[in-house]
Amino acid sequence: MTATEDLDLILKTMANTIVANTDYFCELDQVVGDGDFGYSLRSGFEVVQAELETFDHSNVGALLKKVGFVISSKVGGSSGPIWGTAFLRAAKEAGERIDISHEEVIAILRAAVTGIMDRGGASLGEKTLLDALVPAIDALETGLAQPGAAADHGTAAIQAAADAAVTAAEATKPMLAMRGRAAYTGERSIGSVDAGATAVGVILQSISGAWREAHA
Amino acid sequence: MTATEDLDLILKTMANTIVANTDYFCELDQVVGDGDFGYSLRSGFEVVQAELETFDHSNVGALLKKVGFVISSKVGGSSGPIWGTAFLRAAKEAGERIDISHEEVIAILRAAVTGIMDRGGASLGEKTLLDALVPAIDALETGLAQPGAAADHGTAAIQAAADAAVTAAEATKPMLAMRGRAAYTGERSIGSVDAGATAVGVILQSISGAWREAHA
């Protein structure tokens, strides 16, 4: 599989997972947010789901940029700028490559994280999706550096990343929300997981499953 | 007891009964009306209840007129003009009398009925309080014409009137409402008693009880 084929698999799985979990993601956002997180993400990813094949596949950057544009034009709320910026920064880092090394994958993901931080001003530990995303990338980096990583097409590394995300999302529970709408609740935000972080875990688990199947 | 003492007893009992039955009268009005009949009557009769002693008692007409004025200044909805007109017409018929014969009682009550009909345009059988009030006056007239009527101070006649009102109120059930708010419900008005007619029955039963006690 080429890098854009791999990316297609990831994007399609991501879109399917988001559409399938719309209500769940909303429920997560309802505890201390306003309950629209799932709807907002769906508005963009249902377009990705339906039109992915028609997107420019000439290189990795072009494909990521198109997804960033779709999100910027369809997704409202905090998630639009945050996820949109993530994809646009990843696209910039990927550039016109059609082949991507393990190191480049990590660099692209780190660029997305920097974009989210620039856009939303959040740091780690402030109870946002960063608290799941960053540990997952760390785990992926470690995993991909293992000797067997090339042989299993990164399957184990991706699973490790997904597991790290789930664990880290769970660990947002005792955190005090400092960003986004949840921050208004102050102390009341303690005791429930962050919606964005939990969604990252759910999405990465789906991607890991799809990846294993595709590369079995 | 003088005529104004008798009238005081009737007015006090009437006021007490209306205040005590406010919620019940509202419930009756709720089936096909707007549920405010009890509140509307209360607005006037709680003033009668509290201030009756201060009213002009120089003659029957003056006392009835004062009640008519209180109702006209306090009672809203259909009940204000209907009950207010009834008292004002009764006052006019009673005039400056301080003594009232049985025949005069009936004439005063008939004047009230004519007033209600003039004001509201209703005839018998149109599912209004007239359908209880008129049969009650008929029964009173018959009762007062009996040989024993003077001896028992009209106690039996008043009880007969009260009973006639209750029976007649019950008989409004199958009627189609043609007047007031209930008329908007058309066929739906069939099957429930008229609020005003039922209230007349309740009030007359109270008056009959109080009368019997006072004249025992």
Next chain:
Amino acid sequence: MKKFVNDPRQFVPEMLEGIYLASGGALKYEPKYNLIYRADAPNPNKVSIIQGSGSGHEPAHTMIVGKGMLDAACPGDVFAGPPVEFVYETTKLLNSPKGVLHIVNNYTGDRLAFEQGREMCEADDIKVETLLVNDDVAVKDSTWTVGRRGVAGNFFVIKAVGAAAEKGASLEELVRIGNDVIANVRTLGIALSSCTPPVKGSPLFEIADDEMEVGIGIHGEPGRQRTKIVSANEIVDLFLNAVVPDLPFKSGDEVALMINGLGGTTIGELYLLYGIAHKKLESQGIKVFRSYVNEYCTSLEMAGASLTLLKVNNEIKGLLNEPAEVSIRVF
């Protein structure tokens, strides 16, 4: 009860005091008669226009006292017409050499109070005329019934005669104009929920979560039928199929189109209904001259809406376009 209220029996007086205090001197308040009136009334060069219906329909009619609308309002309690004395005293206080116009919604309570009040005024040699508003098509009109109810169309009657009175029209002219509006205005209301009068403290009627009442009265009187809630498109069809054939409104007619909220429905939904109704009317060749989308005549916090059509001619168009200054405003 989900309401901002102190003693429920003081709800109307406390509301009226708020209207008075918010007016910045434009209105006066006489607590004895629940009376809100223009500080500059009566004006000897102008007919005085009075309405006194039940409360609970705000902004009608206590909040539309002002230049170009009512001179005075003397409401009764929630959903009860005013006592006769309020009508009599208000008319006396507002008496003008040009006469007094009573605008009465066709409910037994309102009618009787205004008829008796007028008799008392005429005995005092006050010149009074009456307009009877009856725009609700839900109720069949026939000789043996109490006739149609007056609902949101009331706004147009007041607007037209209010504007004409401001320009010095005589009592007779106002009666002609008012009756012309009444002859050309039709309304239907649909309720999605009940409402809770403050003194009662519980809902006026029961209605299931998936039901609506078509043809509701503004005091919760039952309508034509109780059905399942349908889509907004189908609801607009229900409105138009009842209202349009009633006058009838015909291709080529120009109309004012009002979507009135009954109290608990968002203005967003009202505009959504408006858009659908506007398009359906234009597709029938009925041209919308002016739009009215807001709460005009409510039933406390009832969720629901009514649609009103007023067929306009040049005279009515001119009067609707005149300015007005009342409590209920945005700026």
Next chain:
Amino acid sequence: MKKFVNDPRQFVPEMLEGIYLASGGALKYEPKYNLIYRADAPNPNKVSIIQGSGSGHEPAHTMIVGKGMLDAACPGDVFAGPPVEFVYETTKLLNSPKGVLHIVNNYTGDRLAFEQGREMCEADDIKVETLLVNDDVAVKDSTWTVGRRGVAGNFFVIKAVGAAAEKGASLEELVRIGNDVIANVRTLGIALSSCTPPVKGSPLFEIADDEMEVGIGIHGEPGRQRTKIVSANEIVDLFLNAVVPDLPFKSGDEVALMINGLGGTTIGELYLLYGIAHKKLESQGIKVFRSYVNEYCTSLEMAGASLTLLKVNNEIKGLLNEPAEVSIRVF
């Protein structure tokens, strides 16, 4: 769900189409960007003023586009700020040589969309300035938080800069005026009920029949505390005890006093609250310059109200007194 709606996901576009059709040509509508804008905008002699927040707060802000208020509104879905593209395209379309003013309520979603949108516009050499509205005293402001929320005070910011822009004020002047209003306006909201976003179809939160939420956010965000419902007098004390000491408003100050309905509360109750608040303020020596009693910034059909105080100086008083023409109106 007790709502007039077709496909719930089309709720916002269908509402916007209604606003457009009701405007009689005063407004234009671009469905691609949920965009409602003045038919005569952009005006090269006037700064263009744009707001784009979540929907569900109507009449804010889509219904206050017009002369003397906003030039354009590009809302997102119910309770979600608009996608970045809406902000970018709207600003491009409304671009004026005098510049573009973004009025943003302080919510993460709105801020991020407008920040990114502004970056994109500046890359296209469009001159943009931003006002951040944050009047809600329920939320403690400190360096490590996201700051106060923007709620009903938004209306006064738009009214003031809208009036000034109409008279030709520069972008810099508008920023000064807007920030002056923002520095002097404070709000607290109290909810008696929840509300139901159309797409969600069920209430946003649970609240018992005898409970209220003090300090509610306009998207149902929790407030300062959940307590039993108290009397209207006590509720006004809660409002004033939170709002007055915050600025603080002091004896001798002149204020605009707004009682804003959150959607499901009757205007009668709003006037009742107004009257109580007016008297309590005057007893503290705070003089009410102008009253605002209506729905300005709602949370769908939520029962509840907010109280806003704006301390006014001569400049702001003059601007508040200027006329405006928008969709939401009575006449």
